[in-house]
Amino acid sequence: MIGSATPAEAAAAEVSAPRARGPWTGRAAMLATYAVAAIVLFGAAPAMLTDFRLRMLAQFLCVAMVAVGIGLAWGSGGMLTLGQGLFFGLGAYIMAMHLQLSSAGPSGRPAFMVTGSDLPWWWELFRSPATALLGIVAVPGLLALLLGLSVFRRRVKGAYFAILSQASAAAFALLLISQQNTIGGSNGLSSFRQFFGFALNDPVNRRMLYFIAAGVLIAMVAVVHQLRRSRYGELLTAVRDGEERARFLGYDTAMVKVVAYVVAAVFAAIGGALFVPIVGIISPQNVGVVPSIGFLVGVAVGGRATLFGPVLGSLAVSYAGSTLSEQIESGWVYVQGFLFILVVAFLPGGLGSIAAVVRSRRRRPAADELPRGVPEPDAPDPEPTPADVRSGGA
């Protein structure tokens, strides 16, 4: 009977027993982490930072929202989304169109538009606050659904998916640049005066924007947290590591991946939408290939497969970027480049995994310790079994 455990198994069970932490300790630690995050973001930061620095932090929070989504899609789901600028940009431009229309008054025209040219029909869609807010979520969400279904259903994955998503961001940026008359071309959209009725030059309202960004970011982390610990999260990881196997268990794996991809897209879009009133300008430079990869840097540095890694990494990289480039402009590019190279090549678990890597190095070679983006299928190499050869002649 198989049910009887061998001595080896029993020993293994003893070793693994302390691993299983009680649900309460885990939950308490998590709650404490959220509490600390809330205190820092809602209490300490606004109390200690100047208005200028707070605005900068708000901007970083928007970028971190994109990172949270990438953490889910890439870290848990193995989809390297190199084109998040597309969704970030869609959210941002829809918000920017709405803000320009509302700043210009009920019948007015956006500031950049040449007199004489007509307002395109799709601007009108986002004149009302309700449709604008709906559009910020629905347009990128539906596009991600469409893109995701069309590539995942055809089993396009790994590097091919990464390149296609990158190409989509590149094409989107070019499209924006070419639309000088309708969407501001390479100058983008700027000079927004009000945000849903609140004047944007009022410092109190700017603070409110910061609080909105902080609240939204924490909510997003909580959503990803729930997704990761749910059965769906386990399934997503299973699909990442063995998509074919999951298919043979009866799962429509394309749908599993699409959900994470759409969530990541919507998060990026919301980040973009909040970026606009906080920074005051959105242009094609914020959405192309380079910023799209830029979103990834923080995720990689912080640890793609962890819950808080993407947020912390993204904030740290944004901060380092703004501080270093204030002092030495070209220096930051080198630092960013080398940091990225070193972390991805030698610490794929992110900076947070240093301790774990050192510990496991001491115990044993840490070759397979870290989460891999794309696990290579093993060579089909059924081991010859001596028992087989001998059994017949015995």
Next chain:
Amino acid sequence: MREDYLEIRDLRVEFDGFVAVDGVNLTVLQGDLRFLIGPNGAGKTTLVDAVTGLVPATGSARLDGVQLLGKSVHRIARSGVGRTFQTASVFEQLTVLQNLDIAAGAARNWRTLLRARSGIPPTVELAMETTGLTALRDRPAGELAHGQKQWLEIGMLLVQNATVLFLDEPVAGMSGEEREQTGELLRRIRRDHVVIVVEHDMQFLRSYADSVTVLASGKVLAEGTYAQVQADPRVQEVYLGPGHTAEPAPALGEVL
């Protein structure tokens, strides 16, 4: 209760002009522990691939009268066809429990999926007991020993709620005692499943097969009980080459 059956008719698989499976007819009933054997390249795994939707095929493969060919892999799986792989394919980063829970959950709706698992589903609990993995529940599957991984895969097959079970070399690399346990398990599950085992191990085959189908060059060469197949001169020829018909069964195992 009516009996389940798998009926394969004139199944053909072609890769770029090479015919891997050439007009196979095969019927397996519930309660019949069927072994599929044949020399390397006979088309055994390709046949399983075709029925499970991995490679396109012509002909027909019906489960209780329902056509399987032409459906996508996950739909075939949901119709009640499960399989294991020559190299144990489990989700290495997930624990034993998570592996089994995922295998048991293809029919779950989104509301259930978006919640965390609370408690262990009874079928999963049972599968862990049956496969002796209860103590290793929270172990990542990647840390399991070779034989344990194979059992985990069999466990996943059990909780998958499949009607037809394909097992591709389930006892490869297992010790004698482990083989015995696996064989007993197969005997038990064949009562309410259609079970088809691809296997090279003649000793195992002799002990547990109810019936045997021999494939060679993509065609069915012989079918019957172990004794019938063993006595068939064509089978001996395929395995041993022409002129070696004198020596009977035990030698079969020796060459494999």
Next chain:
Amino acid sequence: MDAVLGQLYAGLSLGSVLLLIALGLTLTFGQMGVINMAHGEFLMAGAYTTYVVQQVVGGAGLSLLIALPLAFLVGGLLGVLLETTLISRLYSRPLDTLLVTWGVALVLQQLARDVFGAPAVEVRTPEWLKGNVDLFGAPFTKGRLFILGLALTAVLVLGVVLRYTALGRRIRAVVQSRGLAETSGIDTRATDRLTFFIGSGLAGIAGVALTLIASTQPYMGQTYIVDAFLVVVAGGVGRVRGAVLMAFGLGVLQATFAYSQSVSTAKVLLLICVIAFLQVRPQGLFSVKSRSLV
């Protein structure tokens, strides 16, 4: 008729540039599975090599001829350096390779900026490549004709090398079965390096060619790299023939779209076409080994 020919020529010209870049990628990405985002920067290095040679030699014609082999060498050596230091550690992690090489690209761009300055440098076109030739009644600039010739020559040479030489056989053997190649006495590491040398060298040559029609500046590689990857993806992995067809196909398609629409609309339509194409022919984009899945 002239308009149609004009578009066709524009398409062929764009296609030949894409082809030169994609050929190198066919080797490094297609055959070795390495996604080298710094490939565009090897191209940039080739273009700057032309500039430097021109500064030293003077004559535009002579320096172009010197720059071609030299840029091949420069691109190739950069490639080998990258392969041995970083990529060789990442063969089992293709997505991470992509990210790491992007970091390298970033550093190389900044390096070029610091050495040569951010504005484009002037590379003179040789007299004999100036002006147009009349082909079937429509003008074709000599520079673009030269690039077309260069691209076709590169395809031919690469095809011959891969098919008929011992080196080519070794490369194909390693691609098809690394383990088997190793046991039959092929030094797979040396073959990897050599493959990377040739692939990256081709990028250097593409850089020389680009100086004839585009400005030489630190970010020039980024302009073409995404399109070149699309060519390789749509053409089928590691297929020189696929790369040739796709490069010219996409080139002509883009020129046609650009004629009726704008250049950027053309890019968007092109991307949609590639995604639609992959719906019909995803072959080569995935491979399934049924005996072991995970």
